[in-house]
Amino acid sequence: MNLDNIFAKKEIWEEIECPICDVQEKPSHYRDISSWEYKGVYKLSRCTKCGLIFQTPRIKNQYACLYYQSEKYWGVTLPHFSRRQVETKNNFQRYKQVYKRYQERKPGRMLDVGCGTGEFLDWFKCKGWETVGTDISLKPLVYAKKTLGLEVIHGDLLEIDQRKKTFDLVSTMHVFEHLYEPRKSLKKISTILKDSGELIITIPNHESLGRILFGASWFQYQPGRHIFYYTPDTIKRMLSLCGFEVVDVDYWTKKDSLYSIYQSIRYTFSPKFRKSSEGGIASGDPKLARVKREFSLTYEVSKGVASIITALIFVTEYFFGLSEVITVYAKKA
Numbered sequence: 001m002n003l004d005n006i007f008a009k010k011e012i013w014e015e016i017e018c019p020i021c022d023v024q025e026k027p028s029h030y031r032d033i034s035s036w037e038y039k040g041v042y043k044l045s046r047c048t049k050c051g052l053i054f055q056t057p058r059i060k061n062q063y064a065c066l067y068y069q070s071e072k073y074w075g076v077t078l079p080h081f082s083r084r085q086v087e088t089k090n091n092f093q094r095y096k097q098v099y100k101r102y103q104e105r106k107p108g109r110m111l112d113v114g115c116g117t118g119e120f121l122d123w124f125k126c127k128g129w130e131t132v133g134t135d136i137s138l139k140p141l142v143y144a145k146k147t148l149g150l151e152v153i154h155g156d157l158l159e160i161d162q163r164k165k166t167f168d169l170v171s172t173m174h175v176f177e178h179l180y181e182p183r184k185s186l187k188k189i190s191t192i193l194k195d196s197g198e199l200i201i202t203i204p205n206h207e208s209l210g211r212i213l214f215g216a217s218w219f220q221y222q223p224g225r226h227i228f229y230y231t232p233d234t235i236k237r238m239l240s241l242c243g244f245e246v247v248d249v250d251y252w253t254k255k256d257s258l259y260s261i262y263q264s265i266r267y268t269f270s271p272k273f274r275k276s277s278e279g280g281i282a283s284g285d286p287k288l289a290r291v292k293r294e295f296s297l298t299y300e301v302s303k304g305v306a307s308i309i310t311a312l313i314f315v316t317e318y319f320f321g322l323s324e325v326i327t328v329y330a331k332k333a
């Protein structure tokens with residue numbers, strides 16, 4: 001069945017309130033955004049009390065998997081494992097800062113929530129950690145199990161059965177903004193994490209310079225998948241509400257931030273993407289690939305200019321603590 005037809009059904013949508021505050025009044029409308037993959041305009045609201053930004057109405061949780069069907073989403077052509085080395089290298093560059101932090105740590109037991117194809121977990125496994133991954137999408141998990149030999153669980157974090165206080169580390173890399181029940185999820189993490197354990201959250205930063213500059217064309221606005229848009233302040237509030245305290249916030253997320261800025265420039269200036277935001281060309285559409293393969297001087301020059309602007313914005317963001325993506329380290333309070 002066509003996705004647009006499913007999304008058109010009113011009964012699969014729900015309105016939500018701020019998960020941090022018990023505010024009686026309706027959250028105020030913040031802005032409308034469109035997706036470059038799916039049709040329609042999505043509404044974002046801002047909590048009048050704590051400032052948390054979230055998508056409401058949102059599609060109900062049981063239908064959320066519809067947004068994760070595209071294989072392109074996982075960055076690999078899943079049935080073919082030829083890209084494994086490339087993926088491992090990309091993953092290493094992406095999470096270099098996290099790996100630096102854990103390089104010398106005594107290995108323990110870890111859980112990666114939303115592990116996808118499993119490259120992040122694989123680094124820890126190679127360092128001697130006992131690893132478990134979980135994801136709501138089955139296809140990438142099959143890949144993680146078959147190619148990387150990882151122990152994986154298919155399902156929602158809230159439903160997986162794990163013994164209490166048995167993990168030394170729980171990670172959610174680019175996952176927390178997708179979680180439907182962030183408070184319940186943190187409570188669950190708190191029960192399975194040892195008292196001395198650590199939690200890593202890598203999320204887009206709604207307080208980034210990129211968001212301010214690009215507005216509705218900001219790359220991290222991904223309605224359907226990104227439900228909540230945190231800032232260093234709102235994620236700290238959320239964590240403290242669930243018994244965690246922030247140990248460290250890392251703004252040096254080079255690979256993710258550069259990618260985010262570059263994509264935002266494309267969404268803002270490329271007619272191709274502007275058009276797709278109205279019509280909805282999927283990221284894996286061959287139409288996009290065909291345009292890329294043809295040589296065009298204008299395209300090459302704009303790519304160069306976009307790269308220079310990207311670098312300038314990235315340096316400014318880091319310098320002022322306004323990075324596109326942040327990594328938060330937390331422990332039980």
Ligand SMILES: [Zn+2]
Pocket residue numbers: 018019020021023047048049050051052
């Ligand atoms: Zn609130």
